[in-house]
Amino acid sequence: MSSATAHEAHHEEHPSGIMRWITTTNHKDIGTLYLWFAFIMLFIGGAMALVIRAELFQPGLQFVDPQFFNSMTTMHALIMIFGAVMPAFTGLANWLIPMMIGAPDMALPRMNNWSFWILPFAFAILLSTLFMEGGAPAGGWTLYPPLTLQTGHALPFMILSIHMMGLSSIMGAINIVATILNMRAPGMTLMKMPLFVWTWLITGYLLIAVMPVLAGAVTMLLTDKFFGTSFFNAAGGGDPVMFQHIFWFFGHPEVYILILPSFGVISSIVPTFARKPLFGYSSMVYATASIAFLSFIVWAHHMFTVGMPLSGELFFMFATMLIAVPTGVKVFNWVATMWKGALTFETPMLFALGFIIMFTIGGFSGLMLAIAPADFQYHDSYFVVAHFHYVLVPGSVFAIIAAVYYWLPKWTGHMYNERLGKIHFWLSTIFVNLTFFPMHFVGLAGMPRRIPDYALQFADYNALSSIGAFGFGFSQLLFLYIVLQTVRGGAKAGDRVWEGADGLEWTLPSPPPYHSFTTPPAVR
Amino acid sequence: MPVAVTYGPDGDRGEPQVQIVVRPNQSLSWNGNKLFFWGITAVSALVVGPLTYMGFWPVLPFAGLELAVLGWALYHCARRGQWREVIVVDGDRVEVTAGRAEPARQWSAHRLWTQVVLEPPRFRGHPARLLLRSAGRSVELGAFLTDEERVQLAGLLREVLPTPRAAS
Numbered sequence A: 001m002s003s004a005t006a007h008e009a010h011h012e013e014h015p016s017g018i019m020r021w022i023t024t025t026n027h028k029d030i031g032t033l034y035l036w037f038a039f040i041m042l043f044i045g046g047a048m049a050l051v052i053r054a055e056l057f058q059p060g061l062q063f064v065d066p067q068f069f070n071s072m073t074t075m076h077a078l079i080m081i082f083g084a085v086m087p088a089f090t091g092l093a094n095w096l097i098p099m100m101i102g103a104p105d106m107a108l109p110r111m112n113n114w115s116f117w118i119l120p121f122a123f124a125i126l127l128s129t130l131f132m133e134g135g136a137p138a139g140g141w142t143l144y145p146p147l148t149l150q151t152g153h154a155l156p157f158m159i160l161s162i163h164m165m166g167l168s169s170i171m172g173a174i175n176i177v178a179t180i181l182n183m184r185a186p187g188m189t190l191m192k193m194p195l196f197v198w199t200w201l202i203t204g205y206l207l208i209a210v211m212p213v214l215a216g217a218v219t220m221l222l223t224d225k226f227f228g229t230s231f232f233n234a235a236g237g238g239d240p241v242m243f244q245h246i247f248w249f250f251g252h253p254e255v256y257i258l259i260l261p262s263f264g265v266i267s268s269i270v271p272t273f274a275r276k277p278l279f280g281y282s283s284m285v286y287a288t289a290s291i292a293f294l295s296f297i298v299w300a301h302h303m304f305t306v307g308m309p310l311s312g313e314l315f316f317m318f319a320t321m322l323i324a325v326p327t328g329v330k331v332f333n334w335v336a337t338m339w340k341g342a343l344t345f346e347t348p349m350l351f352a353l354g355f356i357i358m359f360t361i362g363g364f365s366g367l368m369l370a371i372a373p374a375d376f377q378y379h380d381s382y383f384v385v386a387h388f389h390y391v392l393v394p395g396s397v398f399a400i401i402a403a404v405y406y407w408l409p410k411w412t413g414h415m416y417n418e419r420l421g422k423i424h425f426w427l428s429t430i431f432v433n434l435t436f437f438p439m440h441f442v443g444l445a446g447m448p449r450r451i452p453d454y455a456l457q458f459a460d461y462n463a464l465s466s467i468g469a470f471g472f473g474f475s476q477l478l479f480l481y482i483v484l485q486t487v488r489g490g491a492k493a494g495d496r497v498w499e500g501a502d503g504l505e506w507t508l509p510s511p512p513p514y515h516s517f518t519t520p521p522a523v524r
Numbered sequence B: 001m002p003v004a005v006t007y008g009p010d011g012d013r014g015e016p017q018v019q020i021v022v023r024p025n026q027s028l029s030w031n032g033n034k035l036f037f038w039g040i041t042a043v044s045a046l047v048v049g050p051l052t053y054m055g056f057w058p059v060l061p062f063a064g065l066e067l068a069v070l071g072w073a074l075y076h077c078a079r080r081g082q083w084r085e086v087i088v089v090d091g092d093r094v095e096v097t098a099g100r101a102e103p104a105r106q107w108s109a110h111r112l113w114t115q116v117v118l119e120p121p122r123f124r125g126h127p128a129r130l131l132l133r134s135a136g137r138s139v140e141l142g143a144f145l146t147d148e149e150r151v152q153l154a155g156l157l158r159e160v161l162p163t164p165r166a167a168s
């Protein structure tokens, strides 16, 4: 065939080297970029966590001054949320959603390129604040005024970077939603979509609904600081507590943006290794939608202690507790899927099981925090830190790791090293619990969060947490090694990598094609 | 596959006729897209309206801008979903007509002098290109198909072009 001449004819359209990655509009390329970006951010945010844990290894001030310590907690959160977990899920969406619904690419490939390439600039700006006069932002990732307005030169740069992150995730969400709605293959009706697609559709909806609220909130911080407005300035007639309401109106849906796609991942993995179809597919869809709906009416559970009317406290308390119902449905369905299944425990399944158990621990501590009178005691303590790290690390992060192990053979055409994968799982699981479980105890005993020093009675548990954190952090280097090893080579993976796997993406050859099979995918 | 083939009656001179219509996936109607858009706009209004009323109006332009982009994206998708590529093999002629409401691209050649070219991608995982080529002129077909659908279309064309009846 005359493909050689054709290549020359189109040479200009296909830049090579680095330009290929900068100009790419291909969903697989962009998915890969997102995932590597998230991986790098995981290590940067992780390094900051290790600064925190090094300082907290012993009581007293050892390594950093308190201002820098607070910068570390703030930056760690912003980087992990906006730089690691969200881009990782967007990367998974890019890779998987077109393959899962039988579409050739994302709906808006050029916008897809922009959504990704905004991110490196956003985080370069955010990280550059570490070197600015007055230091990096240190008022917490929740940016409460008036404290956050005391940030030095970094404030406008941080706000610009948050705007850019928001822009990126909104464009990503619009793209994903438009793809899922419009580009499904004939026969792929909504109620036949894989749950990962469903959870992302709902996540995209949440992103579209709440990101402008964050953008508005940080803009008002900016104008309060530099343009003399008083949105949140009590001296000028503004209301600082309203910032908390507005922020958490964004913030609570945001935490579901961080967890809903994991539910989709787990719902894909568990049936494969149980060799049974997912139990209660439609109830999973409705549960996800219910969780999304409830996420709009629970925001003030983050601010029980600001002095709300009792009726408000009660409403937000009961609404929050309601979330346990659809979440319980999900956990029940995963367990019921495994019931009497022919279970095997390859690495993705191990991480999925770890997710189910440890996410549930985080869910229960969430229920404890939802009890308004009890929350007065727990508020701003390490118990809260323990709670949200359980849902985010052995929750979201474990789901992302599980997804990488599960689909990496599909992406690269190579099988990862199963033995190393299992070692990675056990190291991660042991150390993640060593890190975060003791935080429950110091929190209940009264240790406040976001402090570089603490009373002597908390010393032992903090030392354990620090050991766990370093163990967990360095265990992820093993993950990096396993991924690199798999990308570079290894045993060939078959098309249907896992014998129990179901779904359109497994009917494509690994790695996904040039030109492969001649029968159309049939949606059952 | 979003490809429809019809075999017409033999023409006056007894030549076979084949018509192939290729279309992109379009899983949601324009009305469905509008429903989704107005649904999410209503939710946004419920959020942004009270905030604006309370004086926190800076959320309003961001929400408006975002919904405008969403609306454009859905419109763009729905419009693109109406694109059709019609390949007619009629006697000795191959004619390709592509467009939305009206033909935007036309191409024709002699049936027996038309080559079906499946150009492999430059990078692994990128889409291949399907071209009809004749006397140095080529037209791309099915850029909006998945790779496997494109291969299928190529196979169909390779069967139909030399002898239109072979495919029936």
Ligand SMILES: [Cu+2]
Pocket: A251, A252, A255, A298, A299, A301, A302
């Ligand atoms: Cu919340």
